[in-house]
Each structure stands twice: as C-alpha cells, then as structure tokens.
Amino acid sequence: MIDLHTHSSASDGALTPSGLIDHANKAGLRALALTDHDTVAGISEARCRAGALGIAFVAGVEIEIEFDPGEFHLLGLGIEEVDGQLLEGLSLLAEARTIRNERIVELLKREGIPIDLEAIAEIAGTERIGRPHLAEALMRGKIVRTKQEAFDRFLGKGKPFYLPKECLPFAKALRLIKDAKGIAVIAHPYSLFVSKTKLAGLMDEWKAAGVEGVEAFHPTAKLGQCRILEHMARERGFLVTAGSDFHNLQKPECGIGRTAGGIPVADSFYEELSLSLPGLPALS
DSSP states (O other), rough: OOOEEOOTTTTOOOOOOHHHHHHHHHHEEEEEEEBBTTOTTTTHHHHHHHHHHHHHEEEEEEEEEEEEEEEEEEEEESOOOOHHHHHHHHHHHHEEEEEEHHHHHHHHHHTEEEEEHHHEEEEEEEEOOOOOHHHHHHTTTTSSSHHHIIIIIIIIIIIITOOOOBOOHHHHHHHHHTTTTOEEEOOOOOOOOOOHHHHHHHHHHHHHHTTEEEEOOTTTSOOOHHHHHHHHHHHHTOEEEEEOOOOOTOOOOOOOOBBBGGOOOOOOHHHHHHHOOOOOOOOO
C-alpha cells in the first residue's frame, strides 16, 4: 500500500511532516508522496523520517491554478530541486496570502468585529494561516458558535469578508514543476465539476501543454467514476496516479493509503510513477 497525495502541517494538514510519516508507517505504507499546498517546507523533515523508517519517499507539491470560474490543483511529483525558481514562485504565493489574511482582518475590524492577527497566529501555531484559523478566532471571540457559522456568515465564498486566493497561471505552475525536474499531474479532475465532454477536451489541452499525469483515483469521487477517468487518461497516454488527499485523522473516508471506495492505493501506482522518475527509491 502507498499514497501519492498527502498533506502535513507545513500547509493545512494536522500532522507534522515527521508525524505524517510515522502515521504512514503504522498504517503499513511502503511509499508516500508529501504534496503540501503551495509549499515545499515539509519535504526535508519528511524525507529524513521516511529514510529512517524504510519508506520510499516522493517529494511533491500541490499548486493552486487559476481556472475560470475558480481554481484547480496541479500536483508536482518527484521534484528534485526545491529551491530556485520553484521556491521563488511559491514564496510569491505565500506573500500574497499573507496580504489577503491581513486584508480580511482589516475588513472585519472596520465592521466592529474584534479580531487580531496575533491571536490568529497563536491559533495556527506551526501551520500556515488560513481561513479556518480566522474562523477559530471568531468562534473563540464568541462572534460565532461554530467554524461553519463563521464561513456561512463571513468567510465563505460570496460572503461579506471573502477575498479570493492568489493562484498561479497554469503555464507558470507547469514550468515551475518541470524546472524542478518533477512530473506534473492534474489533481482530482472531478473537482472541476465539468461535463465528461468538457473534461475530455481539457485533458487533450493538458496533454498538449505537457502535463504527464492524471490523478484518476481520489476519495471524493465514486470508484466507478475513477475507472472511467482512468480509461480516459490512459487513452491519451497519461500516467495515472492515486491518493488519499490525507489531511487529518478526523476524515476516515480519506484515511492514509486509501482512495475512492476506501480501497488501498496499490503499489503498482508507485511502480508506474517510477518508470517516469527512475531516481525514486525502490520499494522495500
């Protein structure tokens, strides 16, 4: 069993990078890709812990991409150079999101809602600050009763204090992944909520642009849908990947090492990836 899509506290996951590897080890995983949102900060720690436990490690990242009317995600798997252009591009995103958080807090204050960045930073701890931390601050300040209420009234898309995230243009994100010697994989394509015909057209465009893979298996889709997506991807010569999109222990449907339908992610997905990334360690 393996997993090619996971998150740590370096982005919005609950476990530290080493804690994530420990959890994977307890679950019996033989390989794991760390694909934090828009950051490679957890890779060094995770790689070190994986090496100590004999788990094959894949350095990765999940970059949010501009897509009308919202965004989609592009996985970079097997990245070798986590500095240079990739780090610079991700740093620009991080700066933009810091500014976004500050603007949201300022908007809330203007409306007389007591909230400050220091309290939010304390809530976030080692995690990257995001809207869930703002929601927690509003709950602690007794402005709302639950985090969900904070999103429903203030922070959700279309609500008074929602501001869109800064995302990278598709071409730039693709170039950053390739420059880092990684393989670009479209993450959970069904999250785009487009028709099968539209998706087929998009897949043709992605292939022509140089995308190498499609994450056909993801826990948010039904297994039958994933089989159809796998067929569409293989018809076009894409590498096919699978993962849990693991974030925390509170979502059993996204348990580490498991994907659509709760089935284990087979070792064969790692072996297929290794054909395109010969530098990956062998499964032990």
